[in-house]
Amino acid sequence: MKYVKSIENMTKEEIAQTGGKAAMLGELTRAGFNVPPGFCVTGASLDYVLESGNLWPEIMAIMDSMNFDSYQDIEKKAVGIRETVANASIPQDLRDEITENIRAMKDASGEDPFVAVRSSVAVKDSTISSFPGMMDTYHFIKGEEEIISYIRKCWASLFTDRALYRRHQQNIPQDKGIIAPIVQRMVNADVAGVMFTANAVNGDREEIVIESNWGLGESLVSGEALADFFIVSRTEPPQIKQKKVARKNIMVTVDREKGIGRKKYELSEELSEKCSLSDEQLMELAEHGRKIEALFGEPQDIEWAYEKDELFFLQSRKIKGLK
Incomplete structure (x- = not known):
């Protein structure tokens, strides 16, 4: 073609x-x-x-x-x-x-x-x-x-x-x-977010940083929503070094009234305070993040989503401004 x-x-x-x-x-x-x-x-x-x-x-x-x-x-x-x-x-x-x-x-x-x-x-x-x-x-x-x-x-x-x-x-x-x-x-994400295979804040290349929220990752990438925050070590096996569960305010998903297009919804009290990723999912993300970095030969900024426990990758690009 x-x-x-x-x-x-x-x-x-x-x-x-x-x-x-x-x-x-x-x-x-x-x-x-x-x-x-x-x-x-x-x-x-x-x-x-x-x-x-x-x-x-x-x-x-x-x-x-x-x-x-x-x-x-x-x-x-x-x-x-x-x-x-x-x-x-x-x-x-x-x-x-x-x-x-x-x-x-x-x-x-x-x-x-x-x-x-x-x-x-x-x-x-x-x-x-x-x-x-x-x-x-x-x-x-x-x-x-x-x-x-x-x-x-x-x-x-x-x-x-x-x-x-x-x-x-x-x-x-x-x-x-x-x-x-x-x-x-379309990935009808239950939870989505971003992963940095090096810590862009302090320059530590032995740390993987993951942020997540319920629904599509758009709410997180655009900065509209608060997100859960994790730091995972690059050791084998990976170790969770830091876990901060945010009081998340909104999610973006399919427009439930129209049945097409997307819409922002306020989160229930239960989902707002619940951690959006399990430890097993954090380990899976970290392992794939290391492999994706190896594929491209430099630290990566990765967008991902889980739909019914299936992990999808939506984008990968090099981390800009890494020390």
């Missing part, structure tokens, strides 16, 4: 087309780690859409006119760019590739599964392969047309005011940004 690649077929060598998140998921999958199945609509697809509609000149003209000393001007003009991208016509051959892969996921699962549509980014002719928190992710999406509409929204998120300003700050030409939407089977 020309514009779509299955996750298991993606490699680090293809970061320029799949973005860092998708490339690392491909490496994890082939190494035997449990990654939700899915596919990536490569960075070339958005270029194809915009070139087919002759939209790049219009978009570049808007970006060239932006006053980057005025955030209000960036916000106002970014809206127009996103509307142009979201309403652009998708060439039929690209639409057919996307639809074929959605149907393959459905056939493999035997049902019409919920999916997550996630953003994977890179910069053309550069080693930059992530802009944490800059692009959009969507959860609990179902149906071919809905999935395609959220792929459009992912494309459009390349042109949020935050993303435009960040590229400007880093002297990255605005037409060099790449976004490659990932469509994956």
Whole structure:
């Protein structure tokens, strides 16, 4: 296929087309780690859409006119760019590739599964392969047309005011940004979080730091929710050195009223004060964290989730700013 690649077929060598998140998921999958199945609509697809509609000149003209000393001007003009991208016509051959892969996921699962549509980014002719928190992710999406509409929204998120300003700050030409939407089977997480295979606070590479909360990890990554906090040693077997159970306030999960999309819910008193991970789960996470670090050859910042006691890995990238 020309514009779509299955996750298991993606490699680090293809970061320029799949973005860092998708490339690392491909490496994890082939190494035997449990990654939700899915596919990536490569960075070339958005270029194809915009070139087919002759939209790049219009978009570049808007970006060239932006006053980057005025955030209000960036916000106002970014809206127009996103509307142009979201309403652009998708060439039929690209639409057919996307639809074929959605149907393959459905056939493999035997049902019409919920999916997550996630953003994977890179910069053309550069080693930059992530802009944490800059692009959009969507959860609990179902149906071919809905999935395609959220792929459009992912494309459009390349042109949020935050993303435009960040590229400007880093002297990255605005037409060099790449976004490659990932469509994956949705993990309906009971508990999720992040794991750092070295302690980024004190620089101790013999400590694994784990944070967790009920539901999707989005509440934790975004900083909206308090999280349980653990430090596990890298000894064999691992030892729990520190355990702090937070009074957790919210969780993010499927919208129970609509049956689709996500929603924040306040936690019950019982769940609020209950530790979100068992000791056995902490040991399992630490063991996998060590193996993932060994795979990539440097300490990792890992996103993970448990669904019915099954551990899934959702992202891995190197820890930034480690001493």
